[in-house]
Amino acid sequence: MDQLFTLRTFVAVARQGSFTGASRHLRISPSVATRAVAQLEERLGLALLTRTTRSVRLTERGQVYLESCQRLLEDLDEADRRVRGENAEPRGELHLSAPIVFGRLHVLPVVQKLLAAHPALSVRMHLSDRNQHLVDEGIDAAVRLGELKDSSLIALKVGTVRRVLVASPQYVKQRGTPRSPAELSRHELIAFENLGATNEWRFGEREQPVRLQPRLILNSADAAIAAAEQGLGIARTLSYQVADAVLAGRLVLILGAFAPPPVPVSVIYPGRRSASANVGAFVRTARRHFEEHPLLPVEAWRPPRPSAGKARR
Structure with missing residues (x-):
């Protein structure tokens, strides 16, 4: 063949x-x-x-x-479009969608590069933690976290993130660190409801469920993280959402050895948009951006070391 x-x-x-x-x-x-x-x-x-x-x-x-x-x-498809005259300069409006925190941290830099490279292009970006239907809602392309269920979409995987548990150093000092998922039942828990529709939190490569009852449930990832930083309990988030807080020492990772498998991050768009100059420019720009600035796995996080002067004190 x-x-x-x-x-x-x-x-x-x-x-x-x-x-x-x-x-x-x-x-x-x-x-x-x-x-x-x-x-x-x-x-x-x-x-x-x-x-x-x-x-x-x-x-x-x-x-x-x-x-x-x-x-x-x-x-190869781009070369075909170019020779057929379909690879025109991007212009007009490009409608994008992305999760709220991920869009702010990782998609806006892509949009910044896109706008700088194509003066005739404008972007309308909708940030929402709800997965929107691209065709029904007129979205040209989106960034999605998690396994994709719509087989009619074209997807480019740009990285992975993990579900993690975090708490403030003050909370850990007062309440201790759980040594297993079962011990979470004795702790104050904070849930971001868009991360799961049930109170079953899953752990390990086999994603074993543990049923828990959070005391605080929020519909905003930023609010859940802020609550954890204030010592209200242990929050379940995605790794990219708390990387800065962990590296700065405001939060610490909990039960890292029991983390479930990574979650894929994909740029998706409908197949019928594949010949669009605007979508093509966004996909190429996103691919280059995440190749140059990959999403670091939790294992690669390195908190800054104290300076020599501070160490002597």
């Missing part, structure tokens, strides 16, 4: 999460899709997908290969 066809088939299977969905998307038979991916795996000499009777999941190497394939296919 043609190598480009096998790459497009692999990407479709990974995005759809099934050979049947990919075959419908590509308008080929499931047997052809299965054979194309098998041929690709044979050529590479490794497994890209883990197959079960119910689902198809990427292997670790498959995830790495998917990201490279998506970039390659995006660049």
Whole structure:
């Protein structure tokens, strides 16, 4: 089979999460899709997908290969659009959506670069922790945290974040540090309701549920973090939301060894927008930005060391 066809088939299977969905998307038979991916795996000499009777999941190497394939296919499609005259200078309005804190911290810098590079372009960005329907609400592109359920969207993974528990040093000094998720029931808990619809907090690689009853529930991540900083209890947040506070010493991480698996961060847009010069410019700018400024994993956080003068005191 043609190598480009096998790459497009692999990407479709990974995005759809099934050979049947990919075959419908590509308008080929499931047997052809299965054979194309098998041929690709044979050529590479490794497994890209883990197959079960119910689902198809990427292997670790498959995830790495998917990201490279998506970039390659995006660049190839861009070349096709350019030669057909579709790669016009971005202009008019680009409507974006992103989570509130992530948008402020990590998407605004992308928008700043985009506006500086394209004077004829304007951006309207809606910050909300509610996942909006892109087509129904007229959104050209969005940044999403978490697994994507809408298979009609094109996605570019730009990083990962983790769910973490944090508390102030003062709270830990007064109440102690829980040594296991089960011990959280004896602590004051703060919940950000958009991070989960139930009171089940999940821990570990297998995401084992622990049912807890928070005393303070908020609909704002910023408010939950502020409450934790004021010593009201242990808050459950996403890692990027509290990185600055942890590095500054205002918060400390709790039960890091029990953290659930990372959450993907993706730039998404409807397939019919793939030829849009505005969307294409945003996707390229976002990809370059997160390559230059990757989202650091919690394990890589390094609080600033005290100066030599302060240490001698």
